[in-house]
Amino acid sequence: MFFQQLVNGLTLGSSYAVIAIGYTLIFGVLNIINMAHGEIFMLGAFIGLLLVTKFQFGIFTALLGAMVGGAILGYLLERTALRPLRQKKVSHLAPLISTIGVAIFLESVALNLFGPQTRAFPSEFSGHLLDFSFFKISMIQVISLGTAVFLMLVLQLLIEKTKVGKSIRATAENVETAGLLGINTNKVIVWTVMLASALGAAAGVLVALSFDAIEPTMGVMMGFKGLAVLILGGLGNIKGAMAGGFILGVAEVFSVAYGASSYRDAVGFGMIIILLFWRPQGLFSKAGEGGRP
Amino acid sequence: MDILNPYYLQIVTFILINAILGISIYITLSTGQMSLGNAGFMSLGAYASAILTMKLGLPLAFGIFTGGVLAALVALLIGLPTTRLQGLYLAIATLGFGEVIRVVALNLEITNGALGISGIPSLSITLGKVFNSTGLAEALSLDFQVAGQLGLVVLLLLILICVLTFQLLLEKSRIGRAFAAIKEDEHAAEVMGVNVVYYKMLSFIIGAFVAGLAGALYAHSTFFINPTDFSYHKVVDILLYAVFGGSNVIWGPVLGAFILTLLPEVLRFMADYRAMLYGALLVIMMVFRPNGILSRELAAKIRTFLCFGKKSPGGDRQ
Structure with a gap:
């Protein structure tokens, strides 16, 4: 029972982590919270579903397609709701509000396009159970967990080892200095938003695979969970977001398994409210680092 | 009288409640804090008042006031850690x-879960009875329902005026100046000896009280509440009133609530695209008019215009 729940929690948590990394990447370079991230996640799930059902793509091709779709959405988001604000001197709350606008817009578009009903991936993906002695794991969970971990490793390599990663880190450190050092910061910001959105869309497909419920309103709920993880791990802290995602996933699954199943959606925010009393900079950041904007 | 039909009166009722909600977020914004919890405070007020009046049979006025007080108390509780943020x-x-x-x-159980609470004692029926018993309704030849709704509109208008007057007086006082100082620059205000935490708490609590009040009024105007009424979409609605109308002038949220409550009724034929329009509106406002329709400059212009060129009182504050 315990190990089974742990496995379920880690699988769920890996998807949360991928969502939260998207928030944290954008926060890192832009110092804003992208409230439209949950909706990009939701559209990613729909793109994946369409590719699988309408075009008979395999699941990994569909995942790739969803990521490309997410990246395009990210590009549009940056051009319409973020860049125009950056060029003016506006309050730091303005991007928060404009991305809330994008979120409402995208949710409404999805409602009009796909209707309010819940959809699911075809059942051939639910696959069989692999039975280890003390826990079972389904093919879907293996795919979901494996893909999430793979994406995180690739991202880690990208950020740490490549030139693009270096320029992202430099921009996150200080936009003006990075610009003076010859980095095209506008380009880096576009890349980062696209990368974050691609990850969000990928998480959408992964969550949709394991939950069998894709609906236009899922973005809000998942967005909230990503936000909780973001605060949990500390703003702008990629490793913190990964760890925070796993922590939230496990916490949620255990709260369902041992009692308070109907309070599941409040677990994340309950945790961060307590955390904010005690360590406002997040679990994995030192005070002042990434900390309060 | 055609203009007094229940449908119009209903819309006016919602405009007034939404205006109070808009002011509630404006008050917290006036210290530069953006609180997205006002829908939560609203639901606290709504549920508290509904339960008190239904289960304990307490008078409506008491229930509504208690709703506001409860929201303020909870704000005090969660405010201490959060206003430091x-x-x-x-x-x-x-x-x-x-x-x-x-x-x-x-x-x-007491909130009746997802089904929500229905059959909440109605303000308009109570007021309608008052009208009837005083014979005022007959004198004006109004039927019971319209008289009640009209009474509700008048009551809400009075409450809105009270809240507005309170906030206007506050802005002219020492507290209001402290709020403005914190909004402009928190560190500078602290250096000047303003107790930043105290004033931020104060604005957070007043905002919560007003939101709770509006929630209770909402419950007694619609007779039915459920948790979905106070979801994320309500948060966005409330935020929009202030952002769209203007978040630097008290009249901004009132104007925002007026326009944004009326707009869906006028645009009923395109109800499916309403949310899309709202979303686009938020982005466009942030890009082209980040301070809302009624910015400080525009408000100052209107004030001078209304005073026929005389130097407006208090207009030189900024």
Whole structure:
């Protein structure tokens, strides 16, 4: 029972982590919270579903397609709701509000396009159970967990080892200095938003695979969970977001398994409210680092 | 009288309640804090008042007032840690608070879970009875329903005027100046000896009280509440009133509530695209008019215009 729940929690948590990394990447370079991230996640799930059902793509091709779709959405988001604000001197709350606008817009578009009903991936993906002695794991969970971990490793390599990663880190450190050092910061910001959105869309497909419920309103709920993880791990802290995602996933699954199943959606925010009393900079950041904007 | 049909009166009722909600977020914004928890405070007020009046049979006025007080008390409780937070942290923490309140309301027995509470004692019926017993309704040849709704509109208008007057007086006082100083520059205000935490708390609590009040009024105007009424979409609606109308002038949220409550009624034929329009509106406002329709400059112009060129009182504050 315990190990089974742990496995379920880690699988769920890996998807949360991928969502939260998207928030944290954008926060890192832009110092804003992208409230439209949950909706990009939701559209990613729909793109994946369409590719699988309408075009008979395999699941990994569909995942790739969803990521490309997410990246395009990210590009549009940056051009319409973020860049125009950056060029003016506006309050730091303005991007928060404009991305809330994008979120409402995208949710409404999805409602009009796909209707309010819940959809699911075809059942051939639910696959069989692999039975280890003390826990079972389904093919879907293996795919979901494996893909999430793979994406995180690739991202880690990208950020740490490549030139693009270096320029992202430099921009996150200080936009003006990075610009003076010859980095095209506008380009880096576009890349980062696209990368974050691609990850969000990928998480959408992964969550949709394991939950069998894709609906236009899922973005809000998942967005909230990503936000909780973001605060949990500390703003702008990629490793913190990964760890925070796993922590939230496990916490949620255990709260369902041992009692308070109907309070599941409040677990994340309950945790961060307590955390904010005690360590406002997040679990994995030192005070002042990434900390309060 | 055609203009007094129940449908119009209903819309006016919602405009007034939404204006009060808009002011509630304006008050917290006036210290530069963005609280996204006002839908949560609203639901606290609504549920508290509905339960008190229904289960305990307490008078409506008491229930409504208690709703506001309860929201303020909860704000005091969660305010201490959260007002120390800045900017985005506060926004997310209060958003989380609202979400926790919603999930709790979904699960408690006393709030009747997802079904919500129906048959809440109605303000308009109570007021209609008053009208009838005084014979005022007959004198004006109004039927019972219209008389009640008209009474509700007048009552809400009075409450709105009270809240507005309170806030206007506050802005002219020492407290209001402290709020403005904190909004402009928190560190500078602290250096000048303003007790930043105290004043931020104060604005947070007043905002919560007003939101709770509006919630209670909402419950007694619609007779039915459920947790979905106070979800994320309500948060966005409330935020929009202030952002769209103007978040630097008290009349901004009132104007915002007026336009944004009326707009869906006028645009009923395109109801499916309403949310899309709202979303686009938020982005466009932020890009082209980040301070809302009624900016400080525009408000000052209108003030001078209304005073026929005389130097307006208090206009030189900024």
